[in-house]
Amino acid sequence: MPTTLPRSLVKGYHPAALFRPRSLVLIGDPVQPEAPILAANIAAGGFRGNAWAIGIEALGLRPVESVEALPEAPDLAVLCLPPAALEPTMAALARRGCHAAIIPGPAPDLGAISARTGVRALGQGSFGLCIPAIGLNASLSHIAPATGRLALVTQSAALARAVLDWAAAERLGFSHVIGIGGNATLGFAASLDWLARDAATGAVLLDLRRVRNRRAFISAARAAARTRPVMAIRAGGRTADASGLDDAVMEAALRRAGVLRLAGLEDLLAATETLGRVRLRPAAPGPQGEPPATRIGIVTNGIGLGHLAADAVIAGGGTLARLRPESLAAFQVLMPSGWVVGNPLSLGPLAGPRLAEAAAMLAGLPEVDTVLALHAPAPGEAPPDAADAAAEAMIAAARAGGGRAAPILVGWVGQATAGRQRRAMAEAGLAVFATPEAAARGALHLAADRRNRAAAAELPSREVLELAPDRAAARRILAGARAAGRLALTVEEGLGLLAAYGIPAVPGRRAAGPEEAAAAAAMLGFPVVVKVLSPDIPMKSEIGGVVAGLASAEAVRAAAQTMLARIPAARPGARIEGLLVQRQAARALELRLRLGEEAMFGPWIGFGPGASFAAVAGEEGLDLPPLNLALAHQLIARSGAARLLAGFRGRRPADHGAVAEALVRLSQIAVDFPEIAGLTIDPLFADADGVLAVDAALTLRPQGEVGELSIPPYPAELARPFRLRSGEVLEIRPIRPEDAAALAEAFRRLDPEDIRRRFFSPLKELSPVLTARLTQIDYDREMAFVGCTADGAIQGVARLIRDPMAPAAEFAVIVAKAMKGQGLGRHLMERLFEWGREAGVTEIAGQVLTENRPMLEFVRRLGFSLRRSPEEEEVMEARLLL
Template sequence: MSIRNLDSLFDPASIAVFGASARPFSVGATVWRNLRCGGFKGRLLAVNPKHQELDGQAVFARAADLPLVPELALICTPPASVAGLISELGALGTRAAIVLSAGLSPEQNAAMLAAAKPHLLRILGPNCIGLLAPHIGLNASFAHTDALAGELAFVSQSGALLTAMLDWARSRAIGFSHIVSLGEHADVDFGDMLDFLASDFRTRAILLYIESVESPRKFMSAARAAARNKPVIVVKAGRSRQGQRAAASHTGALAGSDLVYEAAIARAGMLRVNTLQQLFLAAETLSRFQSNRSEELTILTNGGGAGVMAADAASHAGVKLADLSEQMLKRLDEVLPANWSRGNPVDIIGDAPVERYVQAMRLLADDPRTGAVLLIHAPTAIVPSAEIATALAAQAASGPPRLLSCWLGEGAVEEARRIFQHAGIAGFASPEEAVRAFSMLQIYRRNQAQLMQAPPAEQMSAQQPADVDAARALVAQALAQGRALLTEPEAKALLSAYRIPVVATRAVGPNPAQAASAADQLGYPVALKIVSAEITHKSDVGGVTLDLDNAADVRGAAQAMLARLAQTQPGARIDGFSVQKMERRNQAHELIVGASIDSVFGPVILFGQGGTAAEVVADRAVALPPLNTVLARSLVQRTRVARLLGGYRHTPAADQESLHRLLITVAQMLADIPELAELDINPLLLDAQGLIALDARVRLSAAKPGGISNFAIRPYPAHLIETVTWQGRRLTLRPIKPEDEGQHLDFLAHLDPEDVRLRVFYSRRSIERSELARLTQIDYERETAIVAVVSGGDGVEQTLGVVRATADPDNHDAEFGLIVRSDQKGHGLGELLLRKLMRTLRERSTQRLLATVLAENKAMLKLGLKLGFIVGPPSREGVRELQCPLQDPSTGEILRATVATA
């Protein structure tokens, strides 16, 4: 739904408990006790027709008897009563409810949501444990223990896991900003929680326990927005699958749901971990060490064994230990004993005094080539660990984060741990845990890079455009004939329509003589394959023969194939043969590229090592469309076969650019052809000369499971591109693209400081790379940025102006900003852009457009009045509010929301 009224859920002024009770061990009694003992400062009300008093407090029989309208209701009553209570509370003005009741039937669930909808009343649950907001003393749950206040938010689909987390965290003095049990998440779900917590000032990192996602596009949009603001770490249950569904392609069998979840989590810039312990491990690392960009690690220790354990862990995790330069070794020789390790790990020997730690750490910290430094200390009787910690903490505070720590032991190092923790230095219980944490940080940075990279401009214009009409006609013909599977020649024709190179192929009837004639036309050697809509994997049943050198061999192979299939597949209808030219590419790699429909995230793309053993080798990765060059490259790099594609020994590097283009093309096919349910290109040969598809399988579905509408990530809205005439020039108005980063930087360089001040209320001399990427890599689900571009005589585009708007998660209000290049002002370009934005947002059903404008920005105020905006009076801060309804108010309520300026 949205974040509407979630403030009433998490920061209510008053709470009523329906079903409050004194009966021991009941939900109503536990919830009432937790509320009263949690320290909540607001008004607490008990509702139960069976009681008149509870803990010395009056109990009310029904909602209508309450002396005030509760902002939040906790419902612990039987399932049949829930919908009626929600309706009554909504009418009174209550805006949020936690339904702890379990056992609601689907019909009761639907009735509950229908009762809440007219009043915009938000529901957490049903069948949930509740929520805790320790900073305000709110324990609206029947958990067995309270939570400490802190900066981590934990949202879980599992109530049992939530209580286990509470117990585990409290024993380790870990605090939370919010703990939320979603239960059956009939209303408030992960997307809502991510949107709410992303802007919550008390939350430093968001931890999620996910079992399932029901609204993938909403989830992905919220996750990508939240992950830009703070670390989001996910435990996803259900990694293994006991069996694969029957599928018509390798891709359908390989693209299991866990692989897709992995891809979705990475695409959103989040980090996936496997256990609760790793969840906290990642939160500790990302919150205290996230700004460190080191790719290598140096281990500093007073114990050789601990250093070896850390080195082994690094090797297992793929973490590279830094090579110490000769200069560094000489400098360390000057401050360390003669018997030090003279390598990485740096073993400074067990008798090390404080000064030896400080000197060694200073040398390592002064050389950026040493990367991050992991201190592993075992307590000794020579010097108290706390003295070492005090000295090193002061040293670490003088520079950027470089230090990770592992204080081995318990009581003897307890004070040292506390000193480091107070200094903000990430600490871990064991060498293996510390190395694992550093490895997580590397994975997290790679995931974040997918949000921050600027893909180069696609060089697709030189490639002949796809014949989409021909592809759609081919698909329509097969479906009209009642066929879900395309024949191999049809599948290759589909690829050819998208300009994907395919091996020369002829289709003939089930006649050996016709097969030989087709082979003569193609030239030898050839491959012969059976064509049957009832046989999916031809090689498994002897339906493929390779390297046939003459017509007699082809006839003999065809006759033998027909006889063999008559024995092994007596019920299968044989439609004919496929004869194809054999490709001789001795140094080519056999790959697989495919597409299928995931039950949660919709269309997905697969890449990996191909051939008949694709499932056995299991070297594959999946990605969510849409793709660009950077994302296609990332997909390839997540496989083992990628290391071979770069070349080795006498094998030259493969043409990976053609592979990236193919992956982007497959993503486009999924957008263009919603009937495309499964696609296999296997084997796909790739070498230095390019690629060619040897075989292809395609399964269709009249239900149209593909297409843009089913993408989990809204693709580039190309339909918004339009060309207009402006000042005698052809001007293109289009949504901004990630590829515009360099062009947008040039645009910003053409802005006068005063124009920038009027737009963002202060002058800027530079822009951070991360912010520039944020301006060009937008989420088209909730953001709009329209640029006005012209092409120069050299064909290079220039940006002349941009208007952008960010909608709230409800899509009720969008706040906009507009700026035109300083040398192009006064010619109506701003009006052109703003009108385009207004048309676009109307089509997306946005209710209202807002802006905050400096009172001295007369030009913007004048334009607003011209286009029908209501201009508010000047405020004390010297700004004026602009607002314009985009929809007919009679068709729906127009709400005001606070939205950050894009």
């Protein structure tokens, strides 16, 4: 069922008015520097719609005296005005019925002006908007972009001009160029929401500086990345944070959304050359568990080029395809007599069109995901027509796959004779490079994009870590610290909170001085560790604030006395709040788990080696909460601690599952207590028997401040029981990613006719992509309630998808045949209505086949009104005001 909503369901601003306008007005003050540029570009673009101008003359734009005098309400307004004139003009536009604008100049209070007038805008400082397919060039560009499948969303006018200039030389075109500027009201999320549903967009390029709404951005980016490559760069990340932590958090956020993070403009252009041109075939798993789309086959007319490309692939973390014996035998007929067949595959300098033939054969092999075809000028190709024939054959080979074969990336090396052929291949739509290393980098970009998007849509196992934390105990601990006027908790308090969430913590007791410490040690049992308690000393061991291996009361007393005498001298002014005596845990692998916050994407979770290894660059993996077990295992695998968990120097492997559970529990703490500013567990001991938290540092935010997660957590509080008419009780709860297998099983049990009526086509199976889409949802903008039996079998699903730009939503519902007549469908819909009202939805719509009389009667009884769709005779539109 389509997710777009009829225009009649929304009021005021609608995305189509901005991103597919049918009419526009340029309102300009000729004194503004942007006004003449925009006037000339709009006039020259050949816009396929009505275009007017107010206050400025422009050839091809019909002059109008005022907003009120416009013959009709324009979809889009371009405002080149001084800041003081913006609000009255936007108010006039709103009264006339125009609610979308572009503001290329300064607009210091644009967010507030938009809120007051109801006009949503790109800006301030917007580069403008280009939609070549409809002849719209309302931008500050020096060059008109060609029509194509790329979309560029940028905050930088300079970067936009650079990309457009490069793309023109590379014969690449655009579906959209969107300059969001200051991102005040319409920015990345609104643009990505539109592009995610735009069939003309094949790949998206993002220039990220400031994300205003982290949740909306991640949600929209994920929606776009499900169906096309989305790539992002960030200028100024290291300038703002030299440590690189902010950049690492952003990369983690983009990874969760399925977006490919690139290093800079050069990397962006290289990735665009590849991802903007090629289409991948459906991925098949690699041998021995290798991820898909990483196995690269190389064919060349010179083995030196092949080796350079192979080295670049391996150095970049890629994999050379291992060709099967039957595949190798098939290539023997193309090889010079006596040459060895392998990967790279060298056909010799006189290969000519045979190079293209071999590339096509490689592309058809199931064990090859991407082909690099490398060509150097050869003596036998000296006549231009011979070299041209080789290039034309390569164009035909690259086009022949049609999405069924692996993509062919071409490295056509040289300039004097090869440059013209390279341009011809680029014009034909091939991804073509001037060096073997650049071609290899293109293949690696393909692999990275495919892995990123596959990981974001990975179907987790059924396993769910059922948490039952003692939230009341945790609240008491935090309240006690605030009552004492502290934002920093003691180690004892921090470990107590971890224990409340099921993370095993070493037993300990607080002591005021040496005598109490000795008594506490006797109660805990020897050996023990004594630590100083001070909110001003985070790294206690560095100044003798931790003493381990104390085997008697006398040893504890002496260590405590020495510690309390040494610390004031080492750290004058540090507050000493006593001592912590802990039973000494057996030595094990030391890990560090962290919860912190980054300005753009909010709370994050870090995992890596603990103690002295904790600060080693690149050893810590990062992700965003909330985490489930599948995401926790992925985080562990990305960290430098993964190889340590596997066992080393005779040490047995640690309990990987226990570590993953600890990460999920830490994630739940972040969800439940957004007033926590930071929490570090260091070390967390891990061995074959499990994990044990030994030290914890926790700080709170000032009273009233809370952190906002980039990704909404699972709303477990919405789960409730429901009794069927038969007396059987089902659990009604929001769907979750771990329901993937259960949903697929439920689909297979459905009546084929019910499937056809629900999806408007006969489906035999839910594809992995569709399963991920239906189970991995954004709970802020979408809800799906499932009815489950005690064994987890799904008996019915009802879904409500909000329009992100309007208080409207679309519904869908389906119930197992055995459950019909039991009241389940009605109850699921009523739960959706309840959620929709809470979420601000005011109107619900859906489409039902006219032949589906049971569903039509069902929605009538729920209060929906019905009318025949004006676009589709066999479809009825159902609507309900909440």
